[in-house]
Amino acid sequence: MKSEKYLLRSIALELLVRIGEQGGFSHLAIDQMMKKHQLEKRDGALLTEIVYGTLQRKLTIEYFLASFVDKKKKMNNWVKWLLYLSIYQMHYLEKVPDHAIIHESVEIAKKKGHKGIANFVNGVLRTVQREGVPDFSEIKDEVHRLSISTSHPLWLVKRWVEQYGYPVTEAMCQANMTHKQMTIRVQPLKISRDELISNLEEDGFQLKKSQISDQGIIIEKGNVLKHQSFDQNLFTVQDESSMLVAELMDLTQDMVILDACSAPGGKTTHIAEKIHDNGQVYAYDLHEKKAKLVEKKAEQLGLSSIITDQSDARNLHEKHDSNTFDRILIDAPCSGLGVLKSKPDIRYNKKEDDIHHLAKIQKEILDKVSPLLKNGGKLIYSTCTVDKEENEKVISYFLGQHPEFQIDPDFFNQIPALLQNKQGVSECGMQIFPQDLNSDGFFITRMIKVEK
Template sequence: MQNRDLLQFWLYPSIKNQKKITPWVKWLLYMSVYQMKMLDRVPDHAVINEAVNLAKEKGHKGIASFTNGVLRSIQREGVPSVESIEDEQERVAITTSHPLWLVRRWTKQYGEKETKEMCETNQKRMPESIRVQPMLISRSEAIKKLEEDGFTVEPSEFSGQGIVIHSGTIVKHPLFREGYITIQDQSSMLVAELMDLHADDMHVLDACAAPGGKTTHIAEKMDNSGIIYAYDLHKKKARTIEDKARSLQLTNIKADGHDARKLQEIHEAETFDRILVDAPCSGLGVIRGKPDIKYGKEEKDIFNLRKIQDDILDHLAPLLKKGGLLIYSTCTVDRHENDEAVHRFIGNHPDFTVEDIQEHLPPSVRHRFKDGTGLQIFPQDADSDGFFVTRFKKRSK
């Protein structure tokens, strides 16, 4: 639930003396207060009556009485104002239901204004985006079909294959069911766009590939030529890549289960023209679409994941051909996993440089490129996920 902490703040005065509240009762109160204070379709008295009946049905008379008392009190007296919270960062944390440790961390990294905008944007609905399979249908053809069927759409500036959907249910549309398009966030479309792919005998490694959105985009950019080795730690997830490839009629992907930190066991040095490391990360850039992430993460997770990111990059560097490109991406907005990981890698691998990709970026995020590090997209930048991507080049000599 996106607003859990705010609802908890509103409920606290009414339940603070209760030693223990059964989880289902607490969630019943959350949902009821949400309807009363954040929606206007159902009258308060109807919300309260429904909650009391549910409490009586699932619990007992005492729980029903407690539920009625709490909600009647809120109906009568209202809820506390977040303006009563003096600490600015704590106020942002409660108002947007983000953990205080995370708000403080982002504020230290990016400042109060950027952090507040990011947290507020994470509470808003994000439009869906899709990618056409260009060997089966053009973007203009797909847009025409969708508009004829009542969808409101526009071309994405992130990819020539991308379409942003403002209204319409794409999973029910024939274009999706018949494999003409795939669902992919706009930010992640940048990965394949920045890999400088060609329709020839390229050998590409996607080291952390599941569920396969970027892998299949790479295959499409290669016009279904060459070969892409796509790996995931779990064989079951590797099969989802194969399924996605089949649905899009792509045949140049070879998927398997293998640890990205052990791929030297099956591939020789300087095998690949391109390597993608879409690294395991904290996922703090996709809170908007997956709000549970913000409640389940701890600060220590960021540091634990960074060790894995470093190990993957170090292990895969020798597999890239001289003059080849290594793309590193994450769906997080934390500098420790992004900027700092880049600086460490360059420091330990002097045969790699960070390329200036600014001219290849969409205008809306071009200003976010940092020379020597890469591109950090925030959720508020382009109605897309928070995302980081950089492109390393291995020296020819």
């Protein structure tokens, strides 16, 4: 009879082959597999650790493995990923003994392949166990060394070094290898932050208040998704950087607001909460299915001011007249290079051409949506990436094409104190790096439409 760990590693291997070779979304694939196999909490945590950890360290493990396997050796994809996940566990997980990892990996190799593959896997892993992995000091170029040691593609590290310098890039790469803290946003129309904190602390949670949002709570200990307050929709799981978007929109009640790219709805519902559900929030998304997710989220939180529909943001002038909205949020489609902590596979799936293509779309959205803003209204542009071409350069282009817009000078005064003196603040807006808040990397700026 096969052990539970054998089953876990088999599931992990299936997931890694699917995500690593076919480009599936890691968080969705893991969640589906955990439900399919009805895994216990402890087993689910180990599965998540193995899959995320192996993906996160993929380039590093490739570097390790190159010392033990001839470059000319042809391997099936599943054999490669079996070695990756095994070496990840042997090198990075202290609680699992090497002999158990090797034994289970050989058993998987026997079942999926044949005796020859099992012998190969056994030989490689026993050599790794005996000799240990190579040291990064053998890589002389510091940018290449940073790429390998933190498992970020070389083109990406080079790009960040050119844009921000080596120290910021190194800190960013290191931050992307750490676990992101869990943060939630209270639904203040249902419960106060202090009351929810009190309820959670009574049930053994360790928490602290966010300094970014007066609705935010940082969860230091405890699984808040298993708490009754989650089922009661008293809060939303949201990253602190993402919370900052609505916080910096300068909102008041009775405003008419457009969220042009709204899914999955975290910012949309935050906007509705900030205006006390008094006003109108028009929320659109390119995909109908995703627009329905926003609608569902609004219903769960009991928010009636949100009106959802499907539309390409570039076509919203067909649905709304010019000078309609008090506030517009363009949370633009982007490369997602700020969310590598929680979605490590993104780093391997993106190319520089993707950034150029996305920047073009971002400019088109701004050009098409901006006329819908009232004179004196404010347009907020945000992305969850850390690339200047999608952020500062897009804004510089837009301001050059649209003299009726300027950066809102009050925006910089409203940036939270702990971000005021960070390197990411520029004349175009604010770049939050993942190392700044132990959160996602985000760019946020706010422009005002000046009456001419």
